Amino acid sequence: MSADPVALARDLIRCPSVTPAEGGALALIERVLKGAAFDVHRIVFAEPGTMPVENLYARIGTSAPNLVFAGHTDVVPAGDETKWNHPPFAADISDGVLYGRGAVDMKGGVACAIAAVLDYVTACGGKPKGSVSFLITGDEEGIAVNGTTKLLEWACARGEKFDHCILGEPSNADVIGDTIKIGRRGSLNGTLVITGKQGHVAYPERADNPVRGLVAVMSALMATPLDHGSAHFDPSNLEFTSIDIGNPVVNLIPGEARGRFNIRFNDCHSQVSLKTLIERVAGAAAGQRVRWHIEWEPSNADSFLTAPGAFVELVIGAVREVTGHVPALSTKGGTSDARFIKNYCSVLEFGLAGQTMHQVDEHTPVADLKALTAVYGKILQRYFNQGARAAA
Ligand SMILES: [Zn+2]
Numbered sequence: 130m131s132a133d134p135v136a137l138a139r140d141l142i143r144c145p146s147v148t149p150a151e152g153g154a155l156a157l158i159e160r161v162l163k164g165a166a167f168d169v170h171r172i173v174f175a176e177p178g179t180m181p182v183e184n185l186y187a188r189i190g191t192s193a194p195n196l197v198f199a200g201h202t203d204v205v206p207a208g209d210e211t212k213w214n215h216p217p218f219a220a221d222i223s224d225g226v227l228y229g230r231g232a233v234d235m236k237g238g239v240a241c242a243i244a245a246v247l248d249y250v251t252a253c254g255g256k257p258k259g260s261v262s263f264l265i266t267g268d269e270e271g272i273a274v275n276g277t278t279k280l281l282e283w284a285c286a287r288g289e290k291f292d293h294c295i296l297g298e299p300s301n302a303d304v305i306g307d308t309i310k311i312g313r314r315g316s317l318n319g320t321l322v323i324t325g326k327q328g329h330v331a332y333p334e335r336a337d338n339p340v341r342g343l344v345a346v347m348s349a350l351m352a353t354p355l356d357h358g359s360a361h362f363d364p365s366n367l368e369f370t371s372i373d374i375g376n377p378v379v380n381l382i383p384g385e386a387r388g389r390f391n392i393r394f395n396d397c398h399s400q401v402s403l404k405t406l407i408e409r410v411a412g413a414a415a416g417q418r419v420r421w422h423i424e425w426e427p428s429n430a431d432s433f434l435t436a437p438g439a440f441v442e443l444v445i446g447a448v449r450e451v452t453g454h455v456p457a458l459s460t461k462g463g464t465s466d467a468r469f470i471k472n473y474c475s476v477l478e479f480g481l482a483g484q485t486m487h488q489v490d491e492h493t494p495v496a497d498l499k500a501l502t503a504v505y506g507k508i509l510q511r512y513f514n515q516g517a518r519a520a521a
Pocket residue numbers: 201234235269298299
């Protein structure tokens with residue numbers, strides 16, 4: 130009997146695992162994988178100032194290659210539950226559609242990967258040719274410091290080696306098979322601070338209004354392209370998200386003005402090269418008169434790219450065989466845990482269709498769960514039968 134991704138997805142959705150709560154989701158996965166003779170580890174990571182978070186690593190097989198399925202079982206909050214037509218943690222199925230928080234992001238994807246792997250392991254008589262592993266975190270939707278990044282360090286320290294990874298985030302735009310994500314942009318936050326001199330608006334000669342400098346430097350930053358894109362990425366982009374002066378009165382020239390911004394950057398840049406570029410542009414616009422500095426926030430979000438090659442081709446072939454679609458290779462969207470995994474092995478993202486992620490009445494067609502399971506099954510077959518050496 131084959132493993133049922135739909136039943137598994139429903140069971141997972143019924144676990145209220147809003148970050149950082151485990152909610153029973155990892156315990157469920159542990160039970161299922163132990164039943165199939167996986168070596169399962171549950172690890173809690175914590176650090177000062179953060180909530181401890183549970184994670185899971187499981188592996189079957191001891192030889193190479195080791196194909197990893199990565200994902201998260203934590204979900205974003207449901208928001209106002211009265212707005213949901215189907216309760217967020219009930220996992221209702223109505224007209225062939227499964228509803229619930231995490232249906233597409235990404236308990237559905239995790240369920241499909243587990244079902245496909247269990248079927249594959251059964252088909253191999255319980256012993257895959259190489260190894261198959263799961264890296265599952267409960268800290269993806271939060272600040273992501275006690276999750277995949279530490280789980281990878283932990284696994285590496287005990288000698289685990291990874292060859293290729295599929296992260297089951299909802300990569301498809303509309304239908305299963307339309308998009309594989311082969312990269313993601315990085316993200317960096319900063320605040321431009323202009324220091325002036327406070328004073329009475331009627332005596333501007335005794336003050337130095339920082340708003341003038343803020344407007345000049347912001348204009349320069351917004352007018353300067355960071356790059357012109359690369360083979361697989363759109364141009365990097367800077368957006369100001371807030372201007373903060375906080376002046377409640379009408380007769381005061383403020384002493385300081387701040388502009389917060391976020392940059393989404395491609396593989397033309399590192400964080401260091403971006404900071405250098407931004408500070409050069411700001412310095413030129415500010416000239417000698419404007420006093421300015423930039424407060425950079427620490428970021429763990431670098432860009433990544435898995436260049437098209439044997440592994441990407443193998444996944445494209447599996448998607449095509451199951452769905453009939455030739456997937457586009459995309460690097461759009463926000464950051465994901467692939468930014469950590471890329472330091473250990475080639476990683477790409479393929480999962481459900483993402484239209485309703487983080488929304489009220491998040492849902493996925495049941496047919497999509499079956500199709501994604503079939504794609505993962507085909508990837509496993511190809512990887513361990515003909516593809517492993519080519520992909521490695
Ligand atoms: Zn996600």
